[in-house]
Amino acid sequence: MSSNITECELEQRLLAVAEERRHHFLQTLQQLDAALAATLQAMPADEWADYPPLAAWPQLQPQLNALKQVDAALCQWQIGLYGLCSDCEAELTAEQLLQDPCRQRCDPCEQKYGKAQPVSWQL
Numbered sequence: 001m002s003s004n005i006t007e008c009e010l011e012q013r014l015l016a017v018a019e020e021r022r023h024h025f026l027q028t029l030q031q032l033d034a035a036l037a038a039t040l041q042a043m044p045a046d047e048w049a050d051y052p053p054l055a056a057w058p059q060l061q062p063q064l065n066a067l068k069q070v071d072a073a074l075c076q077w078q079i080g081l082y083g084l085c086s087d088c089e090a091e092l093t094a095e096q097l098l099q100d101p102c103r104q105r106c107d108p109c110e111q112k113y114g115k116a117q118p119v120s121w122q123l
């Protein structure tokens with residue numbers, strides 16, 4: 001990575017985003033179903049997004065997707081593939097990662113990916 005941003009800073013940022021998203025998610029869930037929130041708190045945080053009972057709350061899906069992104073980024077960090085485009089394996093810049101620590105794609109691939117998504121799924 002060619003900049004003054006160190007790997008350590010990127011890791012701190014990624015962990016901070018993970019912490020923030022998980023905290024926010026739990027707060028939201030607590031208002032919907034306090035018992036379920038308590039169950040999740042006793043589970044490893046990287047298993048939350050795939051916990052089947054959460055599928056009963058469609059309004060949680062955007063946050064669950066955000067958690068999945070964080071889980072994927074943390075997993076990539078652990079196996080040493082963090083910061084590589086998931087499509088073409090180009091190295092993302094430290095600036096891009098600092099801006100969005102869960103970023104999965106370089107600009108050209110992001111554009112292609114965005115175009116490939118059907119518009120109607122957001123309805």
Ligand SMILES: [Zn+2]
Nearest residue numbers: 085088106109
């Ligand atoms: Zn790419």
